[in-house]
Amino acid sequence: MASSARLDKVLDSLDRGLPAAIERLKRFLRIPSISTDPAFAGQVREAAEWLRDELAELGFAATVEATPGHPMVVARTPAGTRRSLLFYGHYDVQPVDPLELWDRDPFDPAVEETSSGKVIRGRGAADDKGQLMTFVEACRAWKSVHGALPDGLILLFEGEEESGSPSLAGFLRDNAERLRASLALICDTGMYADGRPAITTQLRGLLGEEIVIRGADRDLHSGSFGGLAANPLQVLVTALAALKDTQGRVTLPGFYDGAPELSDALRADWDVLGFDAGDFLSQVGLRHPIGEPGRSGLEMVWNRPTLEINGIAGGYAGDGFKTVLPAEARAKLSCRLVGTQDPAAIRAALHAHIRSFLPDDCTVEFHPHGSSMASVMDISDPAFATARQALTEEWGREAAFIGAGGSIPVAGDFKRLLGMDSMLIGFGRDDDRIHSPNEKYDVESFAKGARSWARILAALE
Amino acid sequence: MASSARLDKVLDSLDRGLPAAIERLKRFLRIPSISTDPAFAGQVREAAEWLRDELAELGFAATVEATPGHPMVVARTPAGTRRSLLFYGHYDVQPVDPLELWDRDPFDPAVEETSSGKVIRGRGAADDKGQLMTFVEACRAWKSVHGALPDGLILLFEGEEESGSPSLAGFLRDNAERLRASLALICDTGMYADGRPAITTQLRGLLGEEIVIRGADRDLHSGSFGGLAANPLQVLVTALAALKDTQGRVTLPGFYDGAPELSDALRADWDVLGFDAGDFLSQVGLRHPIGEPGRSGLEMVWNRPTLEINGIAGGYAGDGFKTVLPAEARAKLSCRLVGTQDPAAIRAALHAHIRSFLPDDCTVEFHPHGSSMASVMDISDPAFATARQALTEEWGREAAFIGAGGSIPVAGDFKRLLGMDSMLIGFGRDDDRIHSPNEKYDVESFAKGARSWARILAALE
Numbered sequence: 001m002a003s004s005a006r007l008d009k010v011l012d013s014l015d016r017g018l019p020a021a022i023e024r025l026k027r028f029l030r031i032p033s034i035s036t037d038p039a040f041a042g043q044v045r046e047a048a049e050w051l052r053d054e055l056a057e058l059g060f061a062a063t064v065e066a067t068p069g070h071p072m073v074v075a076r077t078p079a080g081t082r083r084s085l086l087f088y089g090h091y092d093v094q095p096v097d098p099l100e101l102w103d104r105d106p107f108d109p110a111v112e113e114t115s116s117g118k119v120i121r122g123r124g125a126a127d128d129k130g131q132l133m134t135f136v137e138a139c140r141a142w143k144s145v146h147g148a149l150p151d152g153l154i155l156l157f158e159g160e161e162e163s164g165s166p167s168l169a170g171f172l173r174d175n176a177e178r179l180r181a182s183l184a185l186i187c188d189t190g191m192y193a194d195g196r197p198a199i200t201t202q203l204r205g206l207l208g209e210e211i212v213i214r215g216a217d218r219d220l221h222s223g224s225f226g227g228l229a230a231n232p233l234q235v236l237v238t239a240l241a242a243l244k245d246t247q248g249r250v251t252l253p254g255f256y257d258g259a260p261e262l263s264d265a266l267r268a269d270w271d272v273l274g275f276d277a278g279d280f281l282s283q284v285g286l287r288h289p290i291g292e293p294g295r296s297g298l299e300m301v302w303n304r305p306t307l308e309i310n311g312i313a314g315g316y317a318g319d320g321f322k323t324v325l326p327a328e329a330r331a332k333l334s335c336r337l338v339g340t341q342d343p344a345a346i347r348a349a350l351h352a353h354i355r356s357f358l359p360d361d362c363t364v365e366f367h368p369h370g371s372s373m374a375s376v377m378d379i380s381d382p383a384f385a386t387a388r389q390a391l392t393e394e395w396g397r398e399a400a401f402i403g404a405g406g407s408i409p410v411a412g413d414f415k416r417l418l419g420m421d422s423m424l425i426g427f428g429r430d431d432d433r434i435h436s437p438n439e440k441y442d443v444e445s446f447a448k449g450a451r452s453w454a455r456i457l458a459a460l461e
Numbered sequence: 462m463a464s465s466a467r468l469d470k471v472l473d474s475l476d477r478g479l480p481a482a483i484e485r486l487k488r489f490l491r492i493p494s495i496s497t498d499p500a501f502a503g504q505v506r507e508a509a510e511w512l513r514d515e516l517a518e519l520g521f522a523a524t525v526e527a528t529p530g531h532p533m534v535v536a537r538t539p540a541g542t543r544r545s546l547l548f549y550g551h552y553d554v555q556p557v558d559p560l561e562l563w564d565r566d567p568f569d570p571a572v573e574e575t576s577s578g579k580v581i582r583g584r585g586a587a588d589d590k591g592q593l594m595t596f597v598e599a600c601r602a603w604k605s606v607h608g609a610l611p612d613g614l615i616l617l618f619e620g621e622e623e624s625g626s627p628s629l630a631g632f633l634r635d636n637a638e639r640l641r642a643s644l645a646l647i648c649d650t651g652m653y654a655d656g657r658p659a660i661t662t663q664l665r666g667l668l669g670e671e672i673v674i675r676g677a678d679r680d681l682h683s684g685s686f687g688g689l690a691a692n693p694l695q696v697l698v699t700a701l702a703a704l705k706d707t708q709g710r711v712t713l714p715g716f717y718d719g720a721p722e723l724s725d726a727l728r729a730d731w732d733v734l735g736f737d738a739g740d741f742l743s744q745v746g747l748r749h750p751i752g753e754p755g756r757s758g759l760e761m762v763w764n765r766p767t768l769e770i771n772g773i774a775g776g777y778a779g780d781g782f783k784t785v786l787p788a789e790a791r792a793k794l795s796c797r798l799v800g801t802q803d804p805a806a807i808r809a810a811l812h813a814h815i816r817s818f819l820p821d822d823c824t825v826e827f828h829p830h831g832s833s834m835a836s837v838m839d840i841s842d843p844a845f846a847t848a849r850q851a852l853t854e855e856w857g858r859e860a861a862f863i864g865a866g867g868s869i870p871v872a873g874d875f876k877r878l879l880g881m882d883s884m885l886i887g888f889g890r891d892d893d894r895i896h897s898p899n900e901k902y903d904v905e906s907f908a909k910g911a912r913s914w915a916r917i918l919a920a921l922e
Binding site for chain 2: 204206208210215216217218220221222223224225226227228229230231233234237238240241242244277280281284285286287288289290291297300301304306308309310311312313314315316317320321322323324325326329330332334336359360361369370404405406407
């Protein structure tokens with residue numbers, strides 16, 4: 001049988017099996033695997049075991065593996081002639097509060113008709129149980145047609161993604177040899193805003209820093225001390241303001257080292273998306289994009305670094321007024337990083353900058369909060385073009401290479417610890433309400449997501 | 462009898478009457494006249510009535526007069542040949558919590574021996590019942606010698622000083638004609654730091670402003686929006702930092718209009734005090750005075766204006782990190798004002814400054830918090846030199862003309878509403894623990910305070 005005929009059979013199998021696949025997903029969704037709440041530890045394990053059993057029944061060599069936190073599920077097929085692929089998803093879910101804002105029990109999922117089509121409603125439907133099951137269902141249909149699972153597959157399902165992935169890096173480090181593949185597939189993202197299929201090929205990195213400036217050993221009365229005593233809030237504000245010039249460019253020496261100009265190819269790809277920054281901002285009550293002149297909105301969010309003040313606290317902030325000179329002032333800052341910007345070098349430059357503003361009577365303390373370089377995938381790997389073509393065929397629309405303004409730490413970990421690039425392909429929609437009450441996943445995303453993976457598996461053969 | 466002989470008799474009378482005067486003060490201190498706590502409203506009134514009865518018994522025409530809050534006590538003697546004087550004090554006290562830090566019942570006062578002499582311990586001993594009674598005792602002794610009270614006296618005792626004096630301005634306005642005198646005497650301050658007798662001749666004014674800058678209608682994810690959306694904290698920090706130049710001078714146009722250079726006479730007076738800014742700051746863990754080059758420490762605190770950030774709040778300030786662009790950022794600022802600086806003009810300049818930094822997508826809201834001009838007394842009134850001489854004679858040390866970095870609103874109200882300058886003369890010590898547990902008033906302050914007033918009354922005759 002020609003491979004295209006076999007693919008058609010796999011797709012047929014997926015279509016016929018959709019009702020059963022939805023019932024399987026509903027069983028998975030009924031397990032309240034809330035990883036951040038220790039009271040649900042038993043249910044998190046139950047979800048891992050459910051997944052292992054499903055995968056074992058399909059013919060994977062599947063195990064639940066201990067970590068210092070919630071377990072990992074690892075499943076694999078024998079190495080063969082295909083290029084090896086590691087597929088990643090997570091089986092834990094967000095908490096459900098405020099429960100009173102849900103229209104149904106978050107762990108009693110159901111298919112609902114909505115004005116935009118059928119949806120599967122329930123916690124975890126989109127993030128990430130429904131998404132990870134698209135790949136499992138593609139494997140099931142593959143096996144029903146081919147008589148065997150695709151070879152060279154490693155499936156890795158995490159149970160701590162919603163609580164900061166504390167065990168992930170250690171697990172990858174300890175199991176690097178058996179988890180390394182030629183490419184990772186990560187299914188935890190969405191389509192482009194307008195529903196266009198997309199592969200996320202670059203993610204910004206992140207650098208967080210808390211700054212604490214201290215002066216006197218107590219809050220001072222501004223009448224008695226004002227004019228003589230250093231005010232840590234004044235020092236903080238002066239130092240922070242000097243981090244940017246009047247055009248909003250970051251003034252730290254070397255900050256832009258490694259921040260690359262967008263390639264012409266990606267620029268052309270992104271231009272096609274028709275992103276309108278004003279429209280985008282209007283969803284949160286804004287209209288006027290800030291940012292460097294001459295750069296597009298998507299470029300600003302996906303391919304330019306930022307330095308933002310995330311929080312400041314100091315002095316009296318309650319009702320009314322206290323004319324104090326505060327003893328202490330705190331700020332939390334973070335940078336989004338692109339290209340090969342070096343978080344360590346930027347952190348050092350930030351420290352030097354703040355210290356240069358300290359008067360004799362003030363001290364500063366720094367608390368680092370995470371640091372990751374940007375993830376920029378090597379899209380010259382032909383898998384990217386191949387997957388893009390497969391997505392385009394499935395959805396009947398040109399699939400896009402897109403970026404992401406945020407960070408997806410697992411992609412960075414795969415690169416750093418396993419030397420593996422990732423193709424981030426997901427089928428979520430902007431209105432899926434992940435992390436919120438009434439989370440849903442479109443039945444179309446679930447069905448065509450599985451079909452997309454079947455096409456990608458076939459094309460990468 | 463010559464006036465100096467009569468004064469000696471008055472002073473003798475005070476010395477002989479000291480034990481009885483202390484017993485009277487203790488009766489007064491037993492009344493828990495906590496003005497800020499509605500539960501004590503009855504006791505506040507009881508203190509007013511106790512005072513009225515004392516004064517009436519002495520021969521004053523004394524009344525308890527209603528206000529929208531706690532009552533005023535007004536007492537007077539007939540107009541005569543002496544220049545009219547209004548004496549001000551307050552009969553309400555601060556709350557006593559934390560009660561467990563008191564070594565005795567705050568309302569069961571007693572005379573205690575301490576390493577630095579006898580003290581009267583109890584809430585209100587120094588602030589302000591003990592201080593106001595120094596004047597009442599001086600009047601009592603005066604009468605015992607002269608057979609009559611000094612003429613031309615008005616006594617005004619407030620019951621809301623510790624709760625922000627909400628009724629004072631209205632009462633002064635409504636009773637301006639009957640309360641106006643040639644000069645006010647206010648006994649609610651202390652001696653100079655080293656125990657030198659002092660007259661406070663200038664007080665800084667105060668201007669408070671809260672600034673609220675708003676951007677998006679919710680906190681934004683810095684990955685999705687960073688680089689495109691305006692950050693209200695960034696806007697706030699930039700605008701606040703630009704309020705000062707690199708030398709710390711305030712940049713608001715017109716800010717220094719009306720801020721006078723110190724007169725040579727006062728500069729000489731202040732230099733004698735031997736203030737050491739480094740020593741002063743060392744009590745709060747600092748060592749290095751900031752402030753304009755070429756100006757003395759006392760000049761900075763008493764005769765130069767300030768602009769201080771008293772509090773900032775915005776974004777995430779809890780444990781850990783949230784990479785938000787906050788929807789809102791708030792700051793509280795205050796200025797200490799000198800000379801004839803105009804709070805209204807400065808407020809307008811501040812508003813214009815902040816607005817000039819607003820990007821299109823941000824709004825600003827201002828909340829004024831009080832405004833008072835500096836109080837600068839006309840020390841060419843010979844009463845100041847006369848009183849200074851009287852204090853010098855009583856204490857055996859050269860009395861000082863001093864300033865105060867803070868504000869005493871009643872002095873401003875007397876000037877603004879009654880056109881009256883004030884002589885602020887008090888006998889408190891830095892270690893009196895006013896507003897704190899274990900408040901005390903030195904018996905020496907009480908005794909020599911009364912003697913000081915007797916001398917001043919005699920000298921101003």
